[in-house]
Amino acid sequence: MEKKEQGSIPVGKVQRAAKFIKTGAKVGGNYVKHYARKIGDPSVSRDQLDEENANDIYSSLSELKGSALKVAQMMSMDKNMLPKAYQDQFAMAQYSAPPLSYPLVVKTFMKYFGKSPDQIFDTFSRSAVNAASIGQVHQATLKDQKLAVKIQYPGVADSVTSDLRLVRPFALRLLNMSEKELNHYMGEVEERLLEETDYLLEVRRSLEISQECAHIPHLRFPDYYPDLSSERIITMDWLEGMHIKEWLLTQPSQQARNQFGQALWDFYHHQVHELKQVHADPHPGNFIMMNDGNLGIIDFGCVKVIPEDFYQGYFSLIKKELVADKAELDKIFYDLEFISDLDSPEEKRFFKEIFKEMISLIGRPFHQDRFDFADDSYFDQIYALSDRVSNDKMFKKSRQARGSKHGLYVNRTYFGLYSLLNQLRAEVITTKPQWLK
Amino acid sequence: MEKVAPKKTSKVDKRAKIISSFKMYILENGKAPVSVFKFCRDIKIKEAEFYAYFPNFNAIKGAVWQEIFSNTLSILRAEPVYNEYSSREKLLAFFYTWIEELKHNRSYLLAIYDTEGLPPKSLPEELRGFREDFKAYAKEVIKEGEESEEIAQRPYITDKYDEAVWLQVMFLFRFWIKDQSAGFEKTDQAIEKSVNFAFDLMGKSALDSFVDFAKFLYQSR
Structure with a gap:
């Protein structure tokens, strides 16, 4: 899909609301079209309808930028929650959205550095080379060093809260969640999104995590330049390479796939189990397959700090023998808020069954020394299970949100990681922390 | 001597x-x-x-406006990249720089225009000079836009574009005077949006095709 250069984000709440209404109307229209088509030809499948809906929702969301796009990205992350056609469209949202005008870029530079980009850098690209969800990236050079300069759209931080309120009805429909469940998680999402608008924090975290992970083989982190960064601007090294989809088109060898896959796995392993804070945004746009075989990691905007008690509960679930030990399992379910005293015995039994099934499925890579993520049947099982869950009456009727809010980003991270590894078709050594062996 | x-x-x-x-x-x-x-x-x-x-004093106020305007222009023209800009970008850059210049004088401007406010319709006498200067500048930018076909040539209407852009100047000034956001970020957004809107209107659009089509239908009745 060709993106035309867009000069403005519809930031006013009314404008934004209008955008959503427009999409809503379009989606409605697609349903009408779908049923009209269906009358003529009963073999028309839902896939086509889904694709049209995804297109319309995507084009609305990509114009919105800011947090709305972020939510679209998240939905595309939690692949298993979306029908197949939505996935491709949302995956597109992951690395292309229309850019802002150059004079505004100059203005932002003047504001924070008192100098224009041309005065600071030897060269500076006039148009954005890449659009991130809440900012855009320009390419620059300084003393032979190629740099990536990320600039945040003005007003993004202020609009996070009102954006999320607008996304709600969409999230409700697309994610098939109950109102209560959504509320439970929205607070967490808002917190992460607000953090993401703080570029100074991002530079600090990037430096911290990249130092901590420097020892992992086949990983590359860009250097960051705090002097050339501010609340709205981040300057870092430009990493030369390809995004995952492009790279896969070059038909890389299995060995190369495994190398990237292993680097990815080791990177997440170290963060989750050693640092207890994790790059919680594993979408393809944040990884660069570099020509020298290293995996480049950019964008530490979204970092989830994992609280110790949550960590203990969550990861002890992947112990293989645990599924057999009823008493201990019950306790963890309570701790992680999967079940509570408000549940009837029938509900308790039902949810325990479901969660056990989920855990043994999601924990499966951990139960083996090596795991082949190219195994599509494994992913189909996950999708099938979540399909079943999201359509189950018990869940819809459920009076409460299930699962600790910390789980939201940790789950998202693992789904993201698994789905990246699946795209790579990599086989990796699935290391586990000592205490889980 | x-x-x-x-x-x-x-x-x-x-x-x-x-x-x-x-x-x-x-x-x-x-x-x-x-x-x-x-x-x-x-x-x-x-x-x-x-x-x-x-x-009189009003003439001094006028001189202040004109001074701000000419400072803005000289800053813009000193910027090498300015000449490479499209008309849309030129106007955007003008407004961003102009607002920066206004900032240096915000207290002064607030003292005059916050209490009395700008009269909604009639133009205060002291703005006349600035208006003439600005319109001359806007004409230049619009002409460039017409040459590069960024702006559609429409009989009668094209001549009024400079006037329309001037209304935008007043709109943005009023907006900025009332802006409470940190760093006047809202004003930045107002600039981005209003200029883009204006240029989308001035550029070739569905409206032109519609007029053309309507004319065709009328003539071939």
Whole structure:
């Protein structure tokens, strides 16, 4: 899909609301079209309808930028929650959205550095080379060093809260969640999104995590330049390479796939189990397959700090023998808020069954020394299970949100990681922390 | 005869002195001086000398506006990248720079225009000079836009574009005076949006095709 250069984000709440209404109307229209088509030809499948809906929702969301796009990205992350056609469209949202005008870029530079980009850098690209969800990236050079300069759209931080309120009805429909469940998680999402608008924090975290992970083989982190960064601007090294989809088109060898896959796995392993804070945004746009075989990691905007008690509960679930030990399992379910005293015995039994099934499925890579993520049947099982869950009456009727809010980003991270590894078709050594062996 | 050159500089100095003293007076007192006589006594010049430069206080206010405008232009023109800009970008850059220049004078402008406000319809006398200067500049930018076909040529309407852009100047000024956001980020957004909207209207659009089509239908009846 060709993106035309867009000069403005519809930031006013009314404008934004209008955008959503427009999409809503379009989606409605697609349903009408779908049923009209269906009358003529009963073999028309839902896939086509889904694709049209995804297109319309995507084009609305990509114009919105800011947090709305972020939510679209998240939905595309939690692949298993979306029908197949939505996935491709949302995956597109992951690395292309229309850019802002150059004079505004100059203005932002003047504001924070008192100098224009041309005065600071030897060269500076006039148009954005890449659009991130809440900012855009320009390419620059300084003393032979190629740099990536990320600039945040003005007003993004202020609009996070009102954006999320607008996304709600969409999230409700697309994610098939109950109102209560959504509320439970929205607070967490808002917190992460607000953090993401703080570029100074991002530079600090990037430096911290990249130092901590420097020892992992086949990983590359860009250097960051705090002097050339501010609340709205981040300057870092430009990493030369390809995004995952492009790279896969070059038909890389299995060995190369495994190398990237292993680097990815080791990177997440170290963060989750050693640092207890994790790059919680594993979408393809944040990884660069570099020509020298290293995996480049950019964008530490979204970092989830994992609280110790949550960590203990969550990861002890992947112990293989645990599924057999009823008493201990019950306790963890309570701790992680999967079940509570408000549940009837029938509900308790039902949810325990479901969660056990989920855990043994999601924990499966951990139960083996090596795991082949190219195994599509494994992913189909996950999708099938979540399909079943999201359509189950018990869940819809459920009076409460299930699962600790910390789980939201940790789950998202693992789904993201698994789905990246699946795209790579990599086989990796699935290391586990000592205490889980 | 040999005194001509220094006299000229002192002339400029005096004009600048009157302007800056007037601004200072407004900043400190929140309103214009009661009379030219009192103002002149305060800054120690002869009243007759004052009239050599300005007929009244309004003319000083006008000079301040024009000064802000010409500063904006010289900053823009000093920026090498400015010449490579499209018309849309030129106007965007103009407004961003202009607002920056206004910021240096915000207290002064607030003292004058926040209490009385800009009259919604009739143009305050002191803005006339600025308006002429700006329209000349806008015409230039619009002409470039027409040449590059960024702006569609439409009979009668095209001639009014400079007037329309001037209304935008006033809109943005009013917006900025009332803007409460940190760093006036809302004003930045207002600029981005209003300029894009204006240029989308001025560019070739569905409207042109519609007029063309309607004309065709009418003629081939």
